[in-house]
Amino acid sequence: MLNISDIRQTLDMIDKQHLDIRTITMGISLRDCAHPDMDSCAQKVYDKICRKAEKLVETGCAIEREFGIPIVNKRISVTPVALVTESSENGSPVAVAKAMDAAAKNCGVNFIGGYSALVHKGFTEGDRRLIASIPEALAETEIVCSSVNVATTKAGINMDAVALMGRIIKQCAELTAHKGGFGCAKLVVFANAVEDNPFMAGAFHGVGESECVINVGVSGPGVVHCALKEVKGQSFDVVADTIKRTAFRITRMGQLVAQEAANRLGVPFGVVDLSLAPTPAVGDSVARILEEMGLEVCGTHGTTAALAMLNDAVKKGGIMASGHVGGLSGAFIPVSEDEGMIAAAQSGVLTLDKLEAMTCVCSVGLDMIAVPGHTSAETISAIIADEAAIGVINQKTTAVRIIPAPGMDVGDTVDFGGLLGTAPVMPVHGPSSAEFIARGGRIPAPMHSLRN
Amino acid sequence: MKAIMTVIGPDRVGIIAEVSALLAKSNVNILDLSQTIMEEIFTMTILVDTAAANCTFDALSSALEAKGEEMGLSIRIQRRDLFTAMHRI
Structure with a gap:
């Protein structure tokens, strides 16, 4: 018989510490959907x-009931659509975005990712067409997410793509100005994008993936925070060990659910993504974990070290608990989606520059950050270039999901609602980066890309 | 299927009797049972086998939940695999 206190511990994690499966994401290949006629392709x-994905939601709900563990999101990721629409000779890829939106709603999922292009080394005609259509696609659909990979450690940074994405983000904000620039919350610019990420908005089904796959993202910032409260004042050796033990338990649960979902759906299990993904709910914050380590406010000196340790310990604890670990795997620091981050940004302690430093040591990048609506496309491109450089040099994924909130300035807040939360508008540096961005071309791959 | 039932709430006479009567009515076999008072709260875990149950897992789960509400307790049933995965290597 299991120990009664172990059972109570699990129930407390679920009831009081927001332990849940953050997402079951079904990856679907659309490589066989190409067609010379765009409307036929969309169909x-x-x-x-x-x-x-007919049975995805139904299966997720059944597993939820049997295990008594909430599965917050059921989602779909697809082959980067630029590859699918490349051979269509007429019409706009927006038709495919609309088809994705309708299909996802029909299946009952809450997001579908993959309106994407991979242009880290250069553009094809299909890539250009898709990227140009992103603002319209995101404005005319509700649950379609888009991503563009502009750099890899192997290829360097496509600075033409970086410049283009600054303009696309501005257009997205303008076309969805009535909703605070909501379109930008569904668009991620990546360096070293991964092919099996189950989290939105950056999920897509990579070209090396199989026909259909199940990836699972676990969560649990509240559980880690709670565990750390028990070791107040103790050394970092103890803190690291406590995080590892907690991450192990969380991930075992994720592995169990992933395997069960894959078996029931008759689809191969892909990966468990070991991410600590916060939500705007109190008690589900990554920032509060960092503060629990002894920082008065997240963003003050010491934050980068605290986050580095957290990120590493989560991976070490999780890796043994899962057969296949993948996706982004680490701690997420989306400002608007984390109650503690919002408070830290509002207090002025957590700045864009500090967030950039933090992205060197955690799983993603500048995520869900609102900046003044008058921020220029070139400044946004320069922010993307900085993040891409961090990713390329450190051989890790970085991303930018930034919202130049129309008509808003520092001191305002944008409310996106639900899991996307509330973003305080953060200041950017005033001096121009326009000449830097206007150069274009490609920043060469770093020396350590030559590993063969 | 092996499942863990947990019954948590204020102590009173007849909790075990009522819960086990419901299980018997559903033809669910009790394999192990452990009960204690933790921080003045009645806490019971029951390992059950639902293989021969005369209703679906969903229906059993709903019936137990309703019984819990009626008795002012939290009663839930979850597959044992969840706890084994989290607490056993």
């Missing part, structure tokens, strides 16, 4: 998504 996309 094939719609039919395939509906067919493959």
Whole structure:
């Protein structure tokens, strides 16, 4: 028989510390949906998504009931759409975005990712067409997410793509100005994007993936925070060990659910993503974990070290608990989606520059950050270039999901609602980066990309 | 299927009797039972086998939940695999 206090501990994690499975994401290949006619392509996309994901939500809900563990999101990721629409000779890829939106709603999922292009080394005609259509696609659909990979450690940084994405983000904000620039919350610019990420908005089904796959993202900042309260004042050796033990338990639960979902759906299990993903709910914050380590406010000196240790310990604890670990795996620091980050940004302690430093040691990048609406496209591109450089040099994924909130300035807040939360508008540096961005071309791959 | 039932709430006479009567009615076999008072709260965990149950897992889960509400307790049933995965290597 299991120990009664172990059972109570699990129930407390679920009831009081927001332990949940953050997402079950079904990756679906759309490589067989290409068609010379765009509308026919869109129809094939719609039919395939509906067919493959027909039972996803129903299965997720059944698992939720049997294990008594909440599965917050059921989602779908697809092959980067630029590859699918490349051979369509007429029409706009927006038709495919609409088909994705309709299919995802029909299946009952709450987001679908993969309206994406991979342009880290250069553009094809299809890539250009898709990227140009992103603002319209995100404005005219509700639950479609988009991402563009502009750099890799192997290829360097495509600075033409970086410049273009600054303008695309501005257009996204303008087309969804009535909703605070909401379109930008569904668009991620990546360096070293991963092919099996189950989290939105950056999920897509990579070209090296199989026909259909189940990836699971676990969560649990509240559980880690709670565990650290028990070791107040003790050394970092103890803190690291406590995080590892907690991450192990969380991940075992994720592995169990992933395997069960894969078996029931008759689809291969892909990976468990060991991410600590916060939500705007009190008690589900990564910032509060860092503060629990002894920082008065997240963003003050010591924050980067605290985050580095947290990120590393989560991976070490989780790796043994799962058969296959992948995705982004680390701690997320999305400002608007984390109650503690919001408070720290509002207090002025957590700045864009500090967040940039933090992205050197955690799983993603500048995430869900609102900046003044008058921020220029070139400044946004320069922010993307800085993040891409961190990713390329450190051989890790970095990303930028930034919202130049129309008509808003420092001191205002943008409310996106739900899991996307509330973003305080943060200041950016005034001096121009326009000439830097106007150069274009490609920043060469770093020396350590030559590993063969 | 092996499942863990947990019954948590203020102590009173007849909790075990009522819960086990419901299980018997559903033809669910009790394999192990452990009960204690933790921080003045009645806490019971029961390992059950639902293989021969005369209703679905969902229906059993709902019936137990309703019984819990009626008795002012939290009663839930979850697959044992969850706890084994989290607490056993």
